[in-house]
Amino acid sequence: MNAMSTDTLRTEVAIIGAGPAGLLLSHLLAAQGVESVVLETRTRDYVAARIRAGILEQSSVDLLTEAGLGERLAREGDQHRGIYLQFPHERHHLDFVDLIGRSVWVYGQTEVTADLVAARDADDQQFFYSISDTALHDVDTDRPYVTFTDAEGAPRRVEAVAVAGCDGSFGPSRGAIPGGSTWEKTYPYAWFGILADVAPSTDELIYAWHPNGFALHSMRSESVSRLYLQVEPGTDPASWSDDQIWDELATRLGHGQDGWTLTPGPVTDKSVLPMRSYVHAPMQHGRLFLAGDAAHIVPPTGAKGLNLAIADVALLAPALTDLVRKKDARLADAYSQTALRRVWRCTHFSWWMTTMLHRSGDPFDEQLQLSQLRWVTSSEAGATGLAENYAGMPFA
Secondary structure (H helix, E strand, O other), rough: EEEOOOEEOOEEEEEOOOOHHHHHHHHHHHOOOOOEEEEOOOOOHHHOOOOOOOOOOOOOHHHHHHHHHHHHHHHEEEEEOHHHHHHHHEEEEEEEEHHHHOOOEEEHHHHHHHHHHHHHHHHHOEEEOOOOEEEEEEOOOOOOEEEEEOOOOOOEEOHHHHHEEOOOOOOOOOOOOOOOOEEEEEEEOOOOEEEOOOOOOOOOOEEEEEOOOEEEEEEEEOOOEEEEEEOOOOOOHHOHHHHHHHHHHHHHHOHHHHHHHOOOEEEEEEEEEEEEEEEEEOOOOOOEEOHHHHEEEHHHHHEEEEEEEEHHHHHHHHHHHHHHHHOOOHHHHHHHHHHHHHHHHHHHHHHHHHHHHHHOOHHHHHHHHHHHHHHHHHHHHHHHHHHHHHOOOOOO
């Protein structure tokens, strides 16, 4: 890293955002000898504590392992062969390994972030946390730069060969791409999620359709459960007592069905998550490239958010390496078009899972949903299609 002045740095890639996408990109670039600076508006502690998606596709696990980030994942992660689909009086296991030869792993975003931060710290990655007033400049030239105010209130400037916008849906990177197209869908329901200090009552995730609404039994570890209920948007988490939550979860998840029981425990966190889909295209402009939530958002039903961010970075890292090291822009120029193919496939799958499992209040929709669930759980072709999408396509 060369300091051009007290407030100006020169690097090869300026990465805005220290979430998993930005951290993984810096890690993969460093493995190829490409320098980067990572800029983040939040504090380091905030980033480390964020609790988000907990399912990794097989391709994501393979990439993290190949990048030297798989040791703790292999030791502490929970490999799942598939999922359960449930509707009244029926629960079916879809075994992804039998269907397509791939599995998924329960390993939360908090853990992925911790592994990445440890790896970047060991490599002396340069970070700026708690920054403000971030702005992108000259991204349509070969000398883009980013300005910001650092945590001490000093103005800073980072000049680079390329800028990677990994700063989520509310960061400045997306707005720095002129024109383009956006597609957005807001769903008429939300997820009421809880964390509970109790061992999971299931060995793999249960996705449940119920006349009262969708429910999901997930987990964070052997001693921490993550569970969700479909609720109205804007629901106040405080309006539900712990007893009400567990009673409704027991009803929707089929407590007592075929001898299965839901074990309640102390609730440590309550939150309501709105459901929406969003895609912005193109995902690049000049020397600015978007990855992760800066370019797309999916509802969590299909477990695609974190995996899509990893897939973006898997494409972007070699593209930026070729651009910086070889002055070869072919992969970089094709990045958006290539990435969007997977983005739209995952967006469709997330919509499909969401609309199959959530009650809309329309009796006609209800019968279509039940018909679709019966088909998926009785047809090898239907089950294989779900498994292929859920476990994730191999990275091209």
